[in-house]
Amino acid sequence: xxHSATFHLSAVLSSRCxxxxxxxxxxxxxxxxKPAVLCWEEGAEPSGxxxxxxxxxxxxxxxxxxxxxxxxxxxLVTVRARNSAGLGPASPACNITTKxxxxxxxxxxxxxxxxxxxxxxNWEHVKALENESEVTGYKVVYRETxxxxxxxxxxxxxxxxxxxxxxxxxxxxxxIKVLTDGGLGGSSDPIRIPKMSSKAQCRNL
Numbered sequence: 001x002x003h004s005a006t007f008h009l010s011a012v013l014s015s016r017c018x019x020x021x022x023x024x025x026x027x028x029x030x031x032x033x034k035p036a037v038l039c040w041e042e043g044a045e046p047s048g049x050x051x052x053x054x055x056x057x058x059x060x061x062x063x064x065x066x067x068x069x070x071x072x073x074x075x076l077v078t079v080r081a082r083n084s085a086g087l088g089p090a091s092p093a094c095n096i097t098t099k100x101x102x103x104x105x106x107x108x109x110x111x112x113x114x115x116x117x118x119x120x121x122n123w124e125h126v127k128a129l130e131n132e133s134e135v136t137g138y139k140v141v142y143r144e145t146x147x148x149x150x151x152x153x154x155x156x157x158x159x160x161x162x163x164x165x166x167x168x169x170x171x172x173x174x175x176i177k178v179l180t181d182g183g184l185g186g187s188s189d190p191i192r193i194p195k196m197s198s199k200a201q202c203r204n205l
Contacts, residue, residue, distance in 0.1 A: 014071040014101045014133065014182035019064045019079065035079050036087060037064040042074040042095070071101040071182065072131070100133040102185030107138065107158075107176045114193055119172070122159035126178050126185065133182030141177065144170040145192070154179065 012018075019037050040046050069075065074097045081088040105126050113120040121140065128134050137156040143149055153160055164172065172193040178185030 012096055012098060014099045015069050016065060016067040016183075017069065017075070017077070017096055017098065019066070019077055035064075036082055037066075037077065037079050038090070039066045039069075039075055039077045041070070042076055046076070046078075069098050071098055073098050099182040100128075100131060102180040102182045103128045103132045103135065103178055104186050105178075106186035106188045107178065108188075110176065110188060110191060112174075112191065112193060117165065118161060118163050119174075119193060120159070120161045121174065121176070123176055123188075125158050128180070133180035133185075135178055135180055135185070137179040139177040139179055139184070140174065142172055142174040145173055 017039070019039075038046060074095060076093040076095060078090040078093050080090045103126050107123040107126055109124040111122050119142075123138075126135050137154055138158070138160075140153040140155070140160050142151055142153075142162075151162075153162060174191040174193060175187050175189075176191075177187040
């Protein structure tokens with residue numbers, strides 16, 4: 001085996017990165033082609049890094065996910081092809097830097113309004129600190145209390161509205177989470193919205 005693996009990086013967040021091979025893996029890792037991936041902190045010894053082998057027979061695009069990384073920290077990644085003859089030479093090391101951590105602050109000053117079969121939500125924008133990832137949007141997760149069917153909405157605004165089935169008898173639980181390039185940030189406490197009523201309802205939290 002005289003050639004090294006080629007790869008690219010995807011989904012680099014504050015605490016993880018995903019490594020995809022762009023040549024040898026070809027969408028499926030086979031028994032005789034299981035790349036070995038090494039990731040270590042820049043300035044440290046490669047021998048102390050985390051090693052991962054792409055699983056054999058994985059369907060579709062495959063890669064190696066490294067988690068538990070330090071935020072705002074440079075790392076090096078190499079890939080070595082493997083077949084029945086053993087490991088090939090390592091690819092040139094690729095430099096990555098994990099992103100800043102997401103804000104821990106949760107969305108606040110949440111107001112909700114329930115009118116017939118529509119729920120309206122708005123909240124204050126979360127402002128990231130200098131050492132935190134900028135807020136890119138929000139994820140609104142809601143479900144019926146007992147049935148547990150979860151739905152998700154994403155928005156780059158500080159308000160959202162959605163319709164729920166008319167005549168619904170279950171209360172709704174809603175959480176608002178911060179979205180950033182560095183990953184998910186703080187989450188609001190669960191908001192309970194009482195079952196549907198013919199009267200408009202409004203609450204400040």
